[in-house]
Amino acid sequence: MNGKNYYSRRFFLKTSGALAALAAIPATVKSFYMDAKRLIIPPRQKQPLIVKVNKQTHKLDVDTRTTLLDLLREDLHLTGTKKGCDHGQCGACTVHVNGERVLSCLTLAATLPGKEVTTIEGLADGDQLHPMQAAFLECDGFQCGYCTPGQIMSAVACVKEGHTKSVAEIKEFMSGNLCRCGAYNGIVASIQKVAK
Ligand code: FES
Ligand code: FES
Secondary structure (H helix, E strand, O other): OOHHHHHHHHHHHHHHHHHHHHHOOOHHHHHHHHHHHHHHOOOOOEEEEEEEEOOEEEEEEEEOOOEHHHHHHHHOOOOOOOOOOOOOOOOOOEEEEOOEEEEHHHOEHHHOOOOEEEOHHHOOEOOEOOHHHHHHHHOOOOOOOOOHHHHHHHHHHHHHHOOOOOHHHHHHHOOOOOOOOOOHHHHHHHHHHHHO
């Protein structure tokens, strides 16, 4: 018997044995596992949500598990807020809720009624850039720009919180916002400029 035939015959025997075993599982056992799966993974549930974003009120029906990040990007089409890691590690998704910075990928949309959300799209005053946006332009606070909306939202909060007394303090309080282009010097300079 050559190796090839031996392996294909053994494969056939194994596969047909497994299929026969699967078919032999009683229907009651199968339905037990289906019921268990339904209990562990509940079906999607929608809930009505009224949320204020950039001074506009929106009425929506959203999945109860929707994050603020997905609500902004998928439901409201405000794609300025970026999805980086989606796990609270990079800061790309930073927005303000009631004036304080939050990671929108870790914030459930269901917690938002009665609160005000501000995104990078709501920072400028019409055509007038927010001072932090202007400072990022002047101080080369970005390269590819992917992290920039989150950096700017965090930077605005950093100044408001008063964590700008030294370069070390700025770096510490901006450490949740990663920049893979390494534009950190320009980001710190932008914050110092606005904090003056
Ligand atoms: S996308 Fe939210 S922290 Fe990275
Ligand atoms: S500017 Fe490219 S990741 Fe920060």
